[in-house]
Amino acid sequence: AQTVTQSQPEMSVQEAETVTLSCTYDTSESDYYLFWYKQPPSRQMILVIRQEAYKQQNATENRFSVNFQKAAKSFSLKISDSQLGDAAMYFCAYRSANPNGSEKLVFGKGTKLTVNP
Amino acid sequence: GAVVSQHPSRVICKSGTSVKIECRSLDFQATTMFWYRQFPKQSLMLMATSNEGSKATYEQGVEKDKFLINHASLTLSTLTVTSAHPEDSSFYICSAVHPERLKNIQYFGAGTRLSVL
Numbered sequence A: 001a002q003t004v005t006q007s008q009p010e011m012s013v014q015e016a017e018t019v020t021l022s023c024t025y026d027t028s029e030s031d032y033y034l035f036w037y038k039q040p041p042s043r044q045m046i047l048v049i050r051q052e053a054y055k056q057q058n059a060t061e062n063r064f065s066v067n068f069q070k071a072a073k074s075f076s077l078k079i080s081d082s083q084l085g086d087a088a089m090y091f092c093a094y095r096s097a098n099p100n101g102s103e104k105l106v107f108g109k110g111t112k113l114t115v116n117p
Numbered sequence B: 001g002a003v004v005s006q007h008p009s010r011v012i013c014k015s016g017t018s019v020k021i022e023c024r025s026l027d028f029q030a031t032t033m034f035w036y037r038q039f040p041k042q043s044l045m046l047m048a049t050s051n052e053g054s055k056a057t058y059e060q061g062v063e064k065d066k067f068l069i070n071h072a073s074l075t076l077s078t079l080t081v082t083s084a085h086p087e088d089s090s091f092y093i094c095s096a097v098h099p100e101r102l103k104n105i106q107y108f109g110a111g112t113r114l115s116v117l
Helices: none
Strands: A003-005 A010-014 A019-021 A024-026 A032-039 A046-052 A064-069 A074-079 A088-096 A111-116 B004-007 B010-013 B019-025 B032-038 B044-051 B067-073 B076-081 B090-097 B106-108 B112-116
Touching: A003 A088, A010 A019, A019 A111, A024 A074, A032 A064, A032 A074, A046 A064, A046 A074, A046 B106, A074 A088, B004 B090, B010 B019, B019 B032, B019 B090, B019 B112, B032 B067, B032 B076, B044 B067, B076 B090
Parallel strands: A010 A111, B010 B112
Antiparallel strands: A003 A024, A019 A074, A032 A046, A032 A088, A064 A074, A088 A111, B004 B019, B019 B076, B032 B044, B032 B090, B067 B076, B090 B106, B090 B112
16 A cells, blocks of 8 residues: 655745755555645645656746655645745645546654744 | 535534535536545545445445445435434545546545535
């Protein structure tokens, strides 16, 4: 079974600075998807960024980028120019790309990010 | 973008009563929806996979008779907590899978906070 590990229960960053959230995963599959979701105090889960394992290029979405290291099974999230609105719980998630497999997500335990003004 | 609506956002009920939570995909048809439970400061725990036109697939340890799931149409799945007790108090979240396979993205509802007195 696949597992996702987020080793940082809490992180903090100064406004306008950069922070990196760590995520590692374990799988025997070669093709899969990785996601970062954000859950602000409203508790609405919001997709931040998505990465297909077969793509070597790291995904980017504006101030958010990932460092995807497939061999190391690592998928970290970098937030640049941090804003107060970035404060939230961040969850790393894995999903199999097997067309006959389940579409369910495997979540890490989350990292609580605090942004200091 | 894709939107998933979840209703109600908050419900308070007496012990022994049943509560129904609705999850709707507003601008796409979803053959698969998921139901999660989230305890305070914890990650999302998958309860079941809801498949349109067929029985739901429950995760190990989830009581099928306690948490009834119905996915009667391509845009609606419901979770009924039967004979609710205080230990069922929690935050319940649904998600729907967008049908475009290349996206493989789950979109989440805003969640339902259930309080059983």
